Amino acid sequence: MMFSQKNISLPVLALFLSACASPQIANIKYMDNATLKQAEETSQSPQQVCETASMAIARANKEEFNFFAPLHLQQASENLKKGQDEIKNQKTVAQGMQYCFKVSTLIENGMTTKAKVESSLSDALAELKRLKKVDEGKKFSNDIQDYVDDVIGLVKEIEEGSMNEAMQGQAELLKKMLALEVDIVLAKNLNPVKAMLARAGDEDADELAKKTFGKAETELKSARKFIRVYYRNNEQVKKAAATAMRKARHAYYVAKEVETLTDLKPEAAEEKVLYIESLLERINRKFNKDVVIGHSLYEQTSIIDKRLDAVLDASAVTKRDLALIKQAYKDDENRSKSAAQEFVLQNKQGETSPSQAVTDRSRQIPVDEAKITPPLAEQPEHAPVNDAETVPPVADELKQTPVNNTETAPSVSDETKQAPANNTKTATPVSDKTKQTPVDNTKTATPVSDETKQAPVDNTKTATPVTDTTKQTPVNNTETAPSVASTARQAPVEDKLPRSKRAGY
Structure with a gap:
């Protein structure tokens, strides 16, 4: 079919030529139609587009389109450049806007393609990451990059709509990538072993220590076979490589020891060295550690010596730690006992508040209310008290002198308001009662604060202090001294007891 400029407009022809110049993206015609429609209906300026x-x-660059959608990124970049050039010319502004609209359409479609790639080529993508991780020394970077390019080729096939071809290509590519992974693991773990065997060969180990050298070569082959099967089991791979390395080092050092026994035949010299090593290994086996074979005889003895020192040091540390543990156990046990005792005490106290606890304790003590002076705030309405039955101290009851306490002594704080008193008859201090003269305090004034309500009090048998009652002379205190707030308006009370009882006989 022949095309001419008369039948095809310039913008459509440009889009068609650009599509032919690069690999065909799937659904490109749909995107072209959508682009033309956007350009016709847009209200944006060319600069905004x-x-x-x-x-x-x-x-697209942030989403790594250079890997996940390279064809979309390439064509989008080309269209952006063309659109920017066309917009600069007033005559081709419309065509330039179409190119710019196609850029956005390509990027949106590229995001969809990226999701398809991540899902369809997940195995190949995972293997690429694994190869980069295994190649720690970056010794296979070129080989890995070749496979990166191969995966990008599969991505382009998906962009073009050839999904089946891409999946088949992935299966073939995975085999090659796995082989490269095995080669990387072998090289990383067994190359040092091969180098050590080469050094043993330089010492003529293949001649001077044929038996040992042969075992080292056999172990290397065994390790290689093992790694080809279990190349992703890092721990087992390292153990196999370590065993092969030990055999190779053994061959190297045995060869060097044999050289010092040149007077002996090679076979006898080798057996001698192996016998010495067996003796050292017999000692080393007691430590339950790795074998010391693979080092010089001197180094083997040094390793055994260090392990012995470590055992002795560990024993001392163990004893010290055991003592610390025992002490810590005792401390914990003591703390537990203390905590248990505190818990028991708290339970005994109960859940009452501190004020309630004080109240409860006060109720547990027997109290003789007849001998307790009430608080000042409660005395104005104090009920009459009959102290005629107040019991004197037992020790002094038989020797107590008669006391006529018809009136109480006033309190010091209320002396300013007291009625005139006969100071010649004021009671002497307790310590001087042995020589005290009779005192008449019948007219002593009582405190003013309670004069209105205080009832008569009969304190004919009020007890005298224990220490001074044995020698006390008769005192005319017809009334005992009440508390500070309870002496108001007391009426004199006559001592009506028989003379025999008043005399204390």
Whole structure:
């Protein structure tokens, strides 16, 4: 079919030529139609359209379109450049806007393609990451990059719509990538072993220590076979490589020891060295550690010596730690006992508040209310008290002198309001009662604060202090001294007891 400029407009022809110049992206015709429709219906300015296209390219670079959608990124970049050039010319502004609109369309479709790639080529993508991780020394970077390019080729096939071809290509590519992974693991773990065997060969180990050298070569082959099967079991791979390395080092050092026994035949010299090593290994086996074979005889003895020192040091540390543990156990046990005792005490106290606890304790003590002076705040309405039955101290009851306590002594704080008193008859201190003269305090004033309500009090048998009652002379204190607030308006009370009882006989 022949095309001419008369039948095809310039923008459509440009889009068609650009599509032919690069690999065909699936659904490209649909995107072209959508682009033309956007250009006809847009209300944006050419500058705004170009700016949007540039932002779409930046997004594509951030999403790694160079790997996940390279064809979309390539064509989008080409369309952006053409659109920017066309917009500069007033005559081709419309075509330039179409190019810029196509950029955004390609990027949106590229995001969909990226999701398909991540799902369809997940095995190949995972193997690429594993190869880069295994190749720690970056010795296979070129080989890995070749496989990266092969995976990008599969991605392009998906962009073009050839999904089946891409999946078949992935299966073949995975085999090669796995083989490369095995080679990397072998090289990383067994190359040092091969180098050590080469050094043993330089010492003529193949001649001077044929038996040992042969075992080292056999162990290397065994390790290689093992790693080819279990190349992803890092721990087992390292153990196999370590065993092969020990055999190779053994061959190297045995060869060097044999050289010092040149007077002996090689076979006899080798057996001698192996016998010495067996004796050293017999000692080393007691430590339950790795074998010391693979080092010089001197180094083997040094290793055994260090392990013995470690055992002795560990024994001392163990004893010290055991003592610390025992002490810590005792401390914990003591703390537990203390905590248990505190818990028991708290339970005994109960859940009462501190004020309630004080109240409860006060109720547990027997109290003779007849001998307790009430608080000042409660005395104005104090009920009459009959102290005629107050019992004197037992020790002094038989020798107590008669006391006529018809009136109480006033309190010091209320002396300013007391009635005139006969100071010649004021009671002497307790310590001087042995020589005290009779005192008449019948007219002593009582405190003013309670004069109105205080009832008569009969304190004819009020007890005298224990220490001074044995020698006390008769005192005319017809009334005992009440508390500070309870002496108001007391009426004199006559001592009506028989003379025999008043005399204390």
